[in-house]
Amino acid sequence: MKTIVHPEDRLRLLLAHKNRKMAVSAHAYVRGSTRRFYEWLNQADHAEIPAGPPVWICGDCHIGNLGPVGSGGGGLAIQIRDLDQAVIGNPAHDLIRLGLSLAMAARSSDLPGVVTALMMEKMVDGYTSAFLLEATDDADDVPVPKTVAGAMHAAARRSWKHLADERIEGxxxxxxxxxxxxxxxxxxxxxxxxxxxxxxxxxxxxxxxxxxxxxxxxxxxxxxxxxxxxxxxxxxxxxxxxxxxxxxxxxxxxxxxxxxxxxxxxxxxxxxxxxxxxxxxxxxxxxxxxxxxxxxxxxxxxxxxxxxxxxxLLPQDLKLEIDTLSQEEAVSVAEFLAYIVGRAHARQLDAAARLRWIAELGRSNGSPLEAPIWLWNAVVELVSIHEAAYLEHCRRFALKLERPDEVVG
The missing domain is CATH 3.10.450 (Nuclear Transport Factor 2; Chain: A,)
Structure with missing residues (x-):
């Protein structure tokens, strides 16, 4: 029997749904706790983060906000698919947010820390390679990971019937x-x-x-x-x-x-x-x-x-779902998704501005990593903050589960 939700009950049900989704994993928690990331950006001293050229940025650039997007005219590409937080801002913020999401995905996949370091390096490689193309050139020079290729293949095969079967009744x-x-x-x-x-x-x-x-x-x-x-x-x-x-x-x-x-x-x-x-x-x-x-x-x-x-809504619009990653796939996904974000930023800049941003982006302050030290430090700090917040969220959610009258199914 279906449960019909009345308008006055929506907020209570939505809160319970959000708590459940965020408790699934630390990676899921990051996706649902966007404001904690903004608080970190606004409250801490981040002088080492470079001030990139003001361009439109996603603002909430995590893995789940990228995926196959249909053009409406038969085209299909991996692009940013959620623009609720889009603002004209510092492109470095998108890189940090994506880096945090990738690092948490690696931890949820039980991958060693060295893989996270390699992911950050490949992320910068993929992002900067996008700035070396012509502003109107969308050719994919970065290899497409199997995870992404599978999503693209699934999206390309979908029709209106698939969407109707999923969303529409009778x-x-x-x-x-x-x-x-x-x-x-x-x-x-x-x-x-x-x-x-x-x-x-x-x-x-x-x-x-x-x-x-x-x-x-x-x-x-x-x-x-x-x-x-x-x-x-x-x-x-x-x-x-x-x-x-x-x-x-x-x-x-x-x-x-x-x-x-x-x-x-x-x-x-x-x-x-x-x-x-x-x-x-x-x-x-x-x-x-x-x-x-x-x-x-x-x-x-x-x-x-x-x-x-x-x-x-087009049947080709799909969220990129990445539950578990192998070491090889994790590095490949990091490079490719950063490349996609780089294309989104680069097409807004002329050639000179793109070169200036690449030069600024690459400063590493003597780090042995190929990834800039500012990016690595930001991701490490954010992973620590979100891991602790995730455990606290799970504790509070578990306490609510012990009181059925407060939990909405």
Missing amino acids: EAVLPLGSRFWPLSQDERQEVEEFFSDEKIRRLAASLRESGDPDHIPDHISVKDAAYWRKGCSSLGRLRIAVLLQIGKGKERRYCLMDVKEAARAAAPTDPSADMPSDDGERVCQGALALSPHLGRRMASGRLLGRAVFVRE
Whole structure:
């Protein structure tokens, strides 16, 4: 029997879900404790971290926020897939965040510390190699690891039927239960008004597989909508899945839209940055700069009094899941993912700026490691902080498990 979650119960259930996910492993804890990373950046003295050129950065650059992304026109590439924290800031922060995520993945895979050191070195190799290409050149010179190649192969084989089988039930209905929760009457009404806006209708029209992208079909309607329990770092934020019907009769087709609240970014911003004041538009602009495949199929707006951004979910959009790594694969993954982040940063800079950043990035302060000492020191300190915080989280979560009345299943 399915449990139907009412709107007033959402926050309590989301908190329990987040606690469970973060207790799975230290690596999972890092993914769900983004603000602890920002606190470290803001509170400690990090004079040794180089001040990179102000560019759009992911802001929350961990392994799970990279993966296969479809272009909507048949293209497929590994790109950054979550831009909630995107800001114009210091690209070194993305490197540190990625380094922490990779180091925790290595520890969760029970790999020796020497592998983490090698990962940091290869990470810098992959990142800097991206800056040696032409700004518009997306050729992959870095070998694709088996883990990533497998995800790409799976993404390339997926079709709308796969997405529908996973997300949709019966006659084009979102199945209420553990993932999809009912909207209130007022929420449903506002969702319908949101998708009647010409800007949002134009986005839906532009994502069609054929026809004139400037032509807005006469019939675009909300077939179904539900609150979507997804992720664990955006606790309490608005997240709504919307099934749109475009066209009628034999010509009708469906598309699944993801509407997500754009909260104020916690990632440090460059003081001179000129960013949109609207957070939905900030996310969309960051996506265009960092992940073009994704950015070109997004739009911003306001829903239920909150800034939001909306995108069509494509069957090719997959999260890069890395549960365990061998020593060889860990080093290869570190190099490749850093290369992807490097491409996202490098395409925003001219040739001279790219060379200046590479030179600044490489200063190692006499470290025997090939990786810069500032990066190594930052990752080591952050691993220590997050390991201790993870154990404390598990202790507190275990205590709650002993009191069933406080735990929501």
